[in-house]
Amino acid sequence: MTPAVTFAAVTRRFGAGPAAVRAVDRVDLTVPEGAFFAMLGPSGSGKTTCLRLISGFEKPDEGAVRIFGQDVSGTPPHLRNVNTVFQDYALFPHLNVRDNVAYGLMVRGMARRPRHERAEAMLALVKLAGYGDRRPAQLSGGQRQRVALARALVGEPRVLLLDEPLGALDLKLREAMQDELRALQRRLGITFVLVTHDQGEALSMADRLAVFNEGRIAQVGTPAEIYDRPRTRFVADFVGSSNVLPPSVTQALGGPPRWASLRPEALRLTPPGGAVLAGAVTAVRYLGSASRVQVAVPGAELGVMVPAGEAVPEPGSTHGLAFDPAALHLMEEA
């Protein structure tokens, strides 16, 4: 099966001469067909530039971008069968919702009636039936988001690109939309490529994700792979609320002198006597279903999850730490 999108040693530089910045630095990437693929990274890591390389709003300086096997280097955005949900939604304020959704069909020459029917069907799919006559300005943020989604999907693109689509929504709506997007992707079978800086979003929605750092991909894998076995310190730091252990602490825990990660859920508080690691509680954060307790041990500060219902320690009290040795993950790179 041809992958939906491939990057072969793609570089994109901004600026000129010695001051040039490699926003995307020799990136190799494969997005399988039908995947919900997330590109995760902090701002400036190159993930959005990668998305724009797929949509055609950026051109690679080196390397090749292929969509379903076809090199798109010379193909302008309007001829790529790829649609984007923009971060600010970019709905046309002078058109009503129906005409916004039907825009892609209109510019491709579909007659008014069939394109309005298709737009209405799409609006129904995103649960906005009956909103066709409204202007974008009369909609809430979540509704605009759905219109943008309907507009991007109505032309049945081979790949749907989503640029931080949920960034402007409040938490509850965001979680609901995450589920809906996931369900929609499964139902339509279209390849989704999502750009986000929110690791929770990437982990919960995607079935594959790439973690970006400084224009390069730090790791590609399934959410579980990335979360449980981060390849680098950066990935562990960025993706998880995971503890990153310097070599000295790994050694104290009985491992080799290498950087390692240890999930907070895999640590338990014990009485201080006789523990391999012990330290004072520096902070306690209540998370609802659990409390995250920060314990300062020699060489590191570790987060420990204390499930709700168990006794939460006082800040300043000293505790020992026990852990599940199988959960200790050694990283390949520092």
Place this chain on the structure above:
Amino acid sequence: MTAAILPARGLGDRLTAVFWRRPRLLLGLLLGPPLLWLGVVYLGSLAALLVQSVFAIDEFSGLVVYEPTLKTYAELARPANLDIILRTLVMAAAVTLACAVVAFPIALCAARHATGRWKAVFYLGVMLPLWSSYLVKVYAWKLILAKEGIVTWAAEGIGAGPILNLVLSLPGIGGNSLSTSYIGTFLVFVYVWLPFMILPMQAALERVPASMIEASADLGATRGQTFRTVVLPLALPGVVAGSIFTFSLTMGDYIIPQIVGTSARFIGLAVYQLQGTAGNLPLAAAFAVVPIAIMVVYLAVARRMGAFDAL
């Protein structure tokens, strides 16, 4: 421990406190003088002039008869006066159209591509002509367009003399030379009012987010489709604002047609002559109503066409 309320440091603190308690006071103080100026001095005198139009002049004594009548408006319908109105209207429309066509690429370039230093160069380039006297510019154009001027000289130099002569021989708008033809008047109008079209257009285009143009291309639109269906509708309020400037400025101007062009009269010139030498204030006032009426109709049409929907 400091007190919960800090001591006032002086008049500024106390005044700010007063304005905080009475927000409308500051608004009133700021708006009062200009509204007084605009409302009483400007609109008042304009109204006083326009009221004159419902009076008429006594043909024997030459004195204004202060009895409401529509006689003066009927006079506007005389062929000679209708000619003036039509000539002005056509000129204003042509100037506005030409300004819009010339200004659009400039405004688009400034709004989309110019940043930092280039933006400053753009503003300077657009505004610079406004710094010199209007009369100087018009007389300069008279020389440029004169038979012995640089345009004729250059046209002959590159062998385009026959083309120029062909243009000048066009019936109705041609003439002896560019500076004595309607074409000359038109060119000078376009030059003089162009900044008033560029600036609002640029402001409107700048407000069109880049992502909207990208969204259009993303959905499959060509550049032409994006221009027609996204850029133009969104920039239309700016285009209309600019056209209000160029249209009304052309309709009211009485200097350019006097200096460059045929000596045929335009509305501005007619008003100027009627209220001055002729002493026919009612007819001058009636003429002054014409551009106002045209602008009202123009704005109503623009509104109906949805020019302000994107505001």
